[in-house]
Amino acid sequence: MRAFAVWSFGEAPALHDLPVPAAGGAFLLRVAYAGVNPLDNNNLARLTANSAYPYVLGIDFAGVVERVPAGGSDLHAGDRVFGMARTHGAYAEYTAVTPGARSEPLARIPGGVTDEQAAALPTAAVTALRTVDLLGVAAGQRLVVMGATGGVGGYAVQMALSRGAHVIATVRGDADEARRLGAKEVYDTAAVEVVSALRAAHPDGVDAVLDLVSGPDAIRGDAEFIKPGGRLVSTIFAADEGWFAGRQITARNSASNANPLLSPQGLTEVASMLADGTITARIRSTADLADAGQVLAKLRNGGLRGKAVIRL
Ligand SMILES: NC(=O)c1ccc[n+]([C@@H]2O[C@H](COP(=O)([O-])OP(=O)(O)OC[C@H]3O[C@@H](n4cnc5c(N)ncnc54)[C@H](OP(=O)(O)O)[C@@H]3O)[C@@H](O)[C@H]2O)c1
The missing domain is CATH 3.90.180.10 (Medium-chain alcohol dehydrogenases, catalytic domain)
Structure with missing residues (x-):
């Protein structure tokens, strides 16, 4: 699968061909859009020789459940979902999310909200x-x-x-x-x-x-x-x-x-606000994966004035 990742310590992030995550006890998700946040730049800057490589950038995403972990879930293959993939990373065609992990909430995308909008929400x-x-x-x-x-x-x-x-x-x-x-x-x-x-x-x-x-x-x-x-x-x-x-x-x-809203309930609440018109997603940039580096630079240098998403 294509992923925007750092191959080894000291290298710049770039497009790489990586294996689809072996999800094991996690949800396997096909990513439609990844959301871009300052945290993605911050995490990139914090990489050390001891970080796990290849390091796939990004956290927020929206897409489709490809495989449900053993033990079942109220989510099913084919469901449209959005959330945070803090461990695997989100700038990739597939990602994995551990069920119930506090830092990796996952929720259904409600009707009336597009994948692109949902990816702009989580963080x-x-x-x-x-x-x-x-x-x-x-x-x-x-x-x-x-x-x-x-x-x-x-x-x-x-x-x-x-x-x-x-x-x-x-x-x-x-x-x-x-x-x-x-x-x-x-x-x-x-x-x-x-x-x-x-x-x-x-x-x-x-x-x-x-x-x-x-x-x-x-x-x-x-x-x-x-x-x-x-x-x-x-x-x-x-x-x-x-x-x-x-x-x-x-x-x-x-x-x-320490944000208690980093949960399926918190995600559902903000998605409902989008569905009912309380908020708009204010997406200012929709880029291809190959251009992820330029989007991150734009966010770092200022002037984006809204949200950016990456189309997978
Ligand atoms: N603790 C948490 O839970 C948490 C969660 C999310 C984000 N954060 C942090 O919160 C910060 C904001 O996040 P974000 O996603 O909103 O970032 P963002 O999209 O980059 O927005 C920051 C905005 O502030 C503007 N700005 C910069 N300096 C300013 C100043 N002196 N006065 C007024 N406006 C100024 C920026 O303008 P330019 O476009 O010109 O730069 C930009 O529009 C980031 O540092 C992020 O890492 C923390």
Whole structure:
């Protein structure tokens, strides 16, 4: 089968012909589309001489059940499914997923959702839902989403709007896209100094901030426009929770491996949101497997402004 993989430590990822996974006790899945996330670049950068090779890139996918593991399942061969293939990797014609593994959820794709859309959901949409939950986003609250036009941010903005929140977006050079998403206020880091602008616009402070982009130093600036008793979530482990607590702000670092929505139920919930129109997938790039390297570079270098998927 064709796979986009690193053959051995130190080599660049490339197209390789690999054996179809011997699924054994796992589901064997024929991949229709793989979803692309910053995590794919991060995992590539973290490879060491001790990693398992060949290393197939990617986690998120949508496709069809080819073989069900012994012991049975409520999924059957031929079912359309989507999920996360953390162990085997997803940028390949086939992948394997261990049933019940916490980090490898698998769920049916509901009617009305295409394979392409489903592949754009798992990591980003489930993270968006978790963070919106952690922030307790509710009607009338003012939520700032920093990095609002990216994969997680785009879903989070739409979910928060559906709860009736007043959504304030920060973006890098793409204010129109944030307005199209429905953000009521948009601050472009390319045009304004965002912390001062937000402090001036909200002197009493906002209720909550989802910060998808600020590092450990920059994120302290968020304290300047969050009200006392307000909440902050970082998806990149940038928040010093004790430092924010000293400023009457409840800060949380949302860890993907501690996300209870990484489950068939969590996947089904975000797919239902797509089916009922609460969210759209915002796919900005659909590339062939041979072009996976270019898609990853685009995500790394910026300017994608939505989701990318790879067509198998
Ligand atoms: N902990 C978890 O569970 C978890 C799960 C998923 C993702 N993550 C992490 O969360 C982060 C966001 O993920 P994602 O999938 O949304 O990434 P993404 O698709 O790359 O989106 C990030 C967005 O933020 C924009 N941006 C960059 N710097 C900015 C700034 N200073 N102000 C405003 N906007 C800025 C980017 O613009 P450009 O296009 O110009 O770069 C891009 O639109 C990534 O670091 C990812 O690794 C964590």
